Amino acid sequence: MKNLFEAAKRGAAQVALIPDAERAAALEAVADAILAHSAELLSANAEDLARMDPQNPLYDRLKLSPERLEGIASDMRHVAALPSPLGRTLEDRTLPNGLRLRKVSVPFGVIGVIYEARPNVTFDVFSLCFKSGNASVLKGGSDADASNRAAVALIRRVLAERGLPEAAVTLLPPTHEAVGELLGAVGYVDLVIPRGGRRLIDYVRDNAKVPCIETGAGVVNTYFDAAGDLEIGRRIVLNAKTRRVSVCNALDCLIVHRDRLADLPALVAPLAEKDVRIYADEAAFAALSGRYPLLESATPESFGTEYMDYKMAVRTVDSLDGALAHIARYGSGHSESIITADAAAAARFQAEVDAACVYVNAPTAFTDGAQFGLGAEIGISTQKLGARGPMGLCEITTYKWLIDGNGQVRP
Amino acid sequence: MKNLFEAAKRGAAQVALIPDAERAAALEAVADAILAHSAELLSANAEDLARMDPQNPLYDRLKLSPERLEGIASDMRHVAALPSPLGRTLEDRTLPNGLRLRKVSVPFGVIGVIYEARPNVTFDVFSLCFKSGNASVLKGGSDADASNRAAVALIRRVLAERGLPEAAVTLLPPTHEAVGELLGAVGYVDLVIPRGGRRLIDYVRDNAKVPCIETGAGVVNTYFDAAGDLEIGRRIVLNAKTRRVSVCNALDCLIVHRDRLADLPALVAPLAEKDVRIYADEAAFAALSGRYPLLESATPESFGTEYMDYKMAVRTVDSLDGALAHIARYGSGHSESIITADAAAAARFQAEVDAACVYVNAPTAFTDGAQFGLGAEIGISTQKLGARGPMGLCEITTYKWLIDGNGQVRP
Numbered sequence: 001m002k003n004l005f006e007a008a009k010r011g012a013a014q015v016a017l018i019p020d021a022e023r024a025a026a027l028e029a030v031a032d033a034i035l036a037h038s039a040e041l042l043s044a045n046a047e048d049l050a051r052m053d054p055q056n057p058l059y060d061r062l063k064l065s066p067e068r069l070e071g072i073a074s075d076m077r078h079v080a081a082l083p084s085p086l087g088r089t090l091e092d093r094t095l096p097n098g099l100r101l102r103k104v105s106v107p108f109g110v111i112g113v114i115y116e117a118r119p120n121v122t123f124d125v126f127s128l129c130f131k132s133g134n135a136s137v138l139k140g141g142s143d144a145d146a147s148n149r150a151a152v153a154l155i156r157r158v159l160a161e162r163g164l165p166e167a168a169v170t171l172l173p174p175t176h177e178a179v180g181e182l183l184g185a186v187g188y189v190d191l192v193i194p195r196g197g198r199r200l201i202d203y204v205r206d207n208a209k210v211p212c213i214e215t216g217a218g219v220v221n222t223y224f225d226a227a228g229d230l231e232i233g234r235r236i237v238l239n240a241k242t243r244r245v246s247v248c249n250a251l252d253c254l255i256v257h258r259d260r261l262a263d264l265p266a267l268v269a270p271l272a273e274k275d276v277r278i279y280a281d282e283a284a285f286a287a288l289s290g291r292y293p294l295l296e297s298a299t300p301e302s303f304g305t306e307y308m309d310y311k312m313a314v315r316t317v318d319s320l321d322g323a324l325a326h327i328a329r330y331g332s333g334h335s336e337s338i339i340t341a342d343a344a345a346a347a348r349f350q351a352e353v354d355a356a357c358v359y360v361n362a363p364t365a366f367t368d369g370a371q372f373g374l375g376a377e378i379g380i381s382t383q384k385l386g387a388r389g390p391m392g393l394c395e396i397t398t399y400k401w402l403i404d405g406n407g408q409v410r411p
Numbered sequence: 412m413k414n415l416f417e418a419a420k421r422g423a424a425q426v427a428l429i430p431d432a433e434r435a436a437a438l439e440a441v442a443d444a445i446l447a448h449s450a451e452l453l454s455a456n457a458e459d460l461a462r463m464d465p466q467n468p469l470y471d472r473l474k475l476s477p478e479r480l481e482g483i484a485s486d487m488r489h490v491a492a493l494p495s496p497l498g499r500t501l502e503d504r505t506l507p508n509g510l511r512l513r514k515v516s517v518p519f520g521v522i523g524v525i526y527e528a529r530p531n532v533t534f535d536v537f538s539l540c541f542k543s544g545n546a547s548v549l550k551g552g553s554d555a556d557a558s559n560r561a562a563v564a565l566i567r568r569v570l571a572e573r574g575l576p577e578a579a580v581t582l583l584p585p586t587h588e589a590v591g592e593l594l595g596a597v598g599y600v601d602l603v604i605p606r607g608g609r610r611l612i613d614y615v616r617d618n619a620k621v622p623c624i625e626t627g628a629g630v631v632n633t634y635f636d637a638a639g640d641l642e643i644g645r646r647i648v649l650n651a652k653t654r655r656v657s658v659c660n661a662l663d664c665l666i667v668h669r670d671r672l673a674d675l676p677a678l679v680a681p682l683a684e685k686d687v688r689i690y691a692d693e694a695a696f697a698a699l700s701g702r703y704p705l706l707e708s709a710t711p712e713s714f715g716t717e718y719m720d721y722k723m724a725v726r727t728v729d730s731l732d733g734a735l736a737h738i739a740r741y742g743s744g745h746s747e748s749i750i751t752a753d754a755a756a757a758a759r760f761q762a763e764v765d766a767a768c769v770y771v772n773a774p775t776a777f778t779d780g781a782q783f784g785l786g787a788e789i790g791i792s793t794q795k796l797g798a799r800g801p802m803g804l805c806e807i808t809t810y811k812w813l814i815d816g817n818g819q820v821r822p
Contacts, residue, residue: 013739017762093784099773101783108795109765186616190795205597209617211796232818239820328424350813351428354520362510362816371821372512372812373504384519384601384809385622385797398795401783402761405773407643409650410782 001181004170005110005137005188011167012109012135012190018164020084027080027127030158031073034123037154038069044150045119052143062117062144072123075376079127082375085393086133100404105397107133109190112182113378114204116196117141122151126169128378132393135168137189139182142174183208191386191396193379198306213386215379218248218334219306220364223255223323223349225340230263232361233339238270240337240363246308248380249335249367253303253313255323256284261316265291268314276310283316304330320345324352331355333382335364356382356389412592415581416521416548416599422578423520423546423601429575431495438491438538441569442484445534448565449480455561456530463554473528473555483534486787490538493786496804497544511815516808518544520601523593524789525615527607528552533562537580539789543804546579548600550593553585594619602797602807604790609717624797626790629659629745630717631775634666634734634760636751641674643772644750649681651748651774657719659791660746660778664714664724666734667695672727676702679725687721694727715741731756735763742766744793746775767793767800 018026034041045064052059091103111134113125122138129136140148148171156166172178183192183204192212194204201214222240224233240251256264264287268278277294279302280287288295302313303326317323327336337359338349346360357367367390369377374392381387387395429437445452456475463470502514522545524536533549540547551559563582571577583589594603594615603623605615612625633651635644651662667675675698679689688705690713691698699706713724714737728734738747748770749760757771768778778801780788785803792798798806 013763013765095782095784099777106765206620211622211794213796229818235818235820243821346815352424354424354517355811357812357814359814360816362814362819363821365821366510366814366819368821371506373506383622385624388809389812398799400766401768401800403768403770403773403777404757405771407640407646408773408777409646410654410774410776410779 001172001178004172005181005185007167008110008135008137008170009188011165011170012107014165015130015135015168016107016109016133018133020086022164023084023131023133024080026159026162026164027076027131029162030127030155031076031080033154033158034069034073034076038066041069041147041150041154042066044146047146048119048144058117058143062119062147064119064147068120072120076123076127079131079376082131082393084131085397088394090399097408098406099408102402103399104402105394105399108396108398110135110137110188111396112137112139112185112189112192112210114139114179114182114192114194114196114200115141116200117143119144119147119151121195122148122171123155125378126155128376128393128396130168132396134396135170137170137172137182139172139178140174145174148174180207183210183212186210195379211386213379213381213391214383215381215391216248217306217332217382218250218380219252219304219330219332220249220335221253221255221327221331222251222337222339222364223317223320223327224257224260224267225320225323225338225342225345226257226259227342227345228257228260228339229341229361230266233267234270236337236339236361236363237267238274239365241271241276241312242274242310243363243365245310248306249364250308251312251364252305252307253315253326253330255315255317255326257323258283258316258318261287264288264314268292271312274310276312278312278314280314281316284314288314306332320348324349327353327355334380335359335367337362337364356380412583412589415583416592416596418578419521419546419548419581420599422576422581423518425576426541426546426579427518427520427544429544431497433575434495434542434544435491437570437573437575438487438541440573441534441538441566442487442491444565444569445480445484445487449477452480452558452561452565453477455557458557459555469528469554473530473558475530475558479531483531487534487538490542490787493542493804495542496808499805501810508819509817510819513813514810515813516805516810519807519809521546521548521599522807523548523550523596523600523603523621525550525590525593525603525605525607525611526552527611528554530555530558530562532606533559533582534566536789537566539787539804539807541579543807545807546581548581548583548593550583550589551585556585559585591618594621594623597621606790622797624790624792624802625794626792626802627659628717628743628793629661629791630663630715630741630743631660631746632664632666632738632742633662633748633750633775634728634731634738635668635671635678636731636734636749636753636756637668637670638753638756639668639671639750640752640772641677644678645681647748647750647772647774648678649685650776652682652687652723653685653721654774654776656721659717660775661719662723662775663716663718664726664737664741666726666728666737668734669694669727669729672698675699675725679703682723685721687723689723689725691725692727695725699725717743731759735760738764738766745791746770746778748773748775767791
């Protein structure tokens, strides 16, 4: 496997130097090829599907179709057209001795991505890494291996036809051993991003020797303050919980100020139409009892759980301090929101909550690269080193200092 | 030890909210206390010194003196007076739906630093972390433990007198077990920075579960191009190699274009006065033989070595490509320089060398936080995730997104 990493490193050095227009044209060509060779991709995907029980909830994520391939090609053209994240001058100054210092954005080099049985991610990660001048090393799920092999073969064919380095994208075998090699590839791999569930993320964080970014896991809270507007609250809670339950920015726990328990039934009423099950603490249970259909008592596990489902916990607090303490204990540093008309409470909430995205009177559903204007998204970082929150093209670049002199020396 | 980490995390939440003026005043008060209680610090230091052989090269680094304490206090006042790195608005935009997004700099939280027997680092790291709103957890060398305990006790006393959280700084026991706990303190420690030799850095990188930044190790090359100016080259090579040999930006290998071998004796002549020993490859050896006093033949280990001494390798290449290949193979991504009058060669060098700092016609001696105008320096990062190159106060902050709405929902 070391040969693959060495080739990826050499490929990365070449990819970094491709002019942006050529990069964009190559992505357009790959998009064309996806449509022109869709039969090939669908037939490989059929092999994978044949090995999976159609009742498996992953089946739908694994499945490609002509429409999905059109979507993938269209996403790739969108990435191709984004402004280049490279060569941005982040600082430029000249020292008194005449030395000029410029801090300029450059690619990371080789980015490893570990993900599950979603063949669209293969195209997605390739396009984002390639557009940002990085080579990608992909470790997909074994369930999608035939699809991934077909996808990467197609991409490499298009690159080779254009005289571009095939090592811009490398598919590793879908084995546990490959994960270990990738996480230990110090000197070859500059960044690893796990895309998947909590277990995968924890495993990568605990075992990576190369730098990694934790993404995605979101235990998301929304606090309805003593001064919360009920109408705004109803809209936000409904949107944050039910817009898409399977995404990491979805609401997991509604925190409610004790003084507003009388409004709690109205606050959560819209959720009943979506069959959201509520796990309420004692005070909230009493307030909702007989007034909300799908009600259960919360257990200690109800808080700190990422539901990914039509389920939500409700926690009662006596004050903003109580809400802040709950979030500090149970939140995952992803997205947190306060609903309040009290500017001082909003300011304290934003100052004191330690999370990537801290909202006032808006649903956490907005935590998303496209919504944030990043153009595209490779993941949502929940750590503080490197990018935090939604990661687009700029967030998978680093920088270097370019220093120009004419013989100055340091005293 | 978990209690210490929990306290540090609570302390960090408080430190983040201290207004900058109060933070600066506290650092001034610590500086005053260092001078007022220097006897206490020197007596603790004497305990440490008594346990070390004065012939040990670490003895001088371990030793405190009234003058050194004055220097430490003065450095602390300097940090106190720097602009706050917190609350900088890095982006501010309003989406078409009226949502306002601000990306604002905030502290990391808890920063762990692992270092060796240099008690000045204790004050240094505390002041940089405190000024940037972070709590620090320090793991110093066992040789300096009495000095470190006295230093941290003094700092905590001053903080407590001012009603500030003592947990702003925590000293761990100087044990290997403490290192393990620190590296595994997921959820409590937001960043670990090793300050020390290659072995420590590798150990931290390989074992940390918390995010870490590799710092310091520098295998530094300078390439004298076919179009290099000899006078500029002489100045740069002398400065880069001999200004201070024990620092990470010091020159380790001079790469010379074959067409300039005739100039090599003149290029390195100034080094002879400083008794620099040269390990030359075959072609360079032939060029220098009889013309440079301290000459030896290079072995394969001569390249890729960080000398930290009056020693330097010389490597001959046939082209800029050869120099780039040498640097890609042996450099550590710290600082690299080209001496050339050829603008195209300079541009290629800066585009293709993958290092934190890439110089043209200037010595790598400038890779330093103060020189770069960062005000102070906690280390020099040789990795790409997070800060790269010299790290000042801004480089030990992260950011969060603050999103303000009035009930917008996502379609």
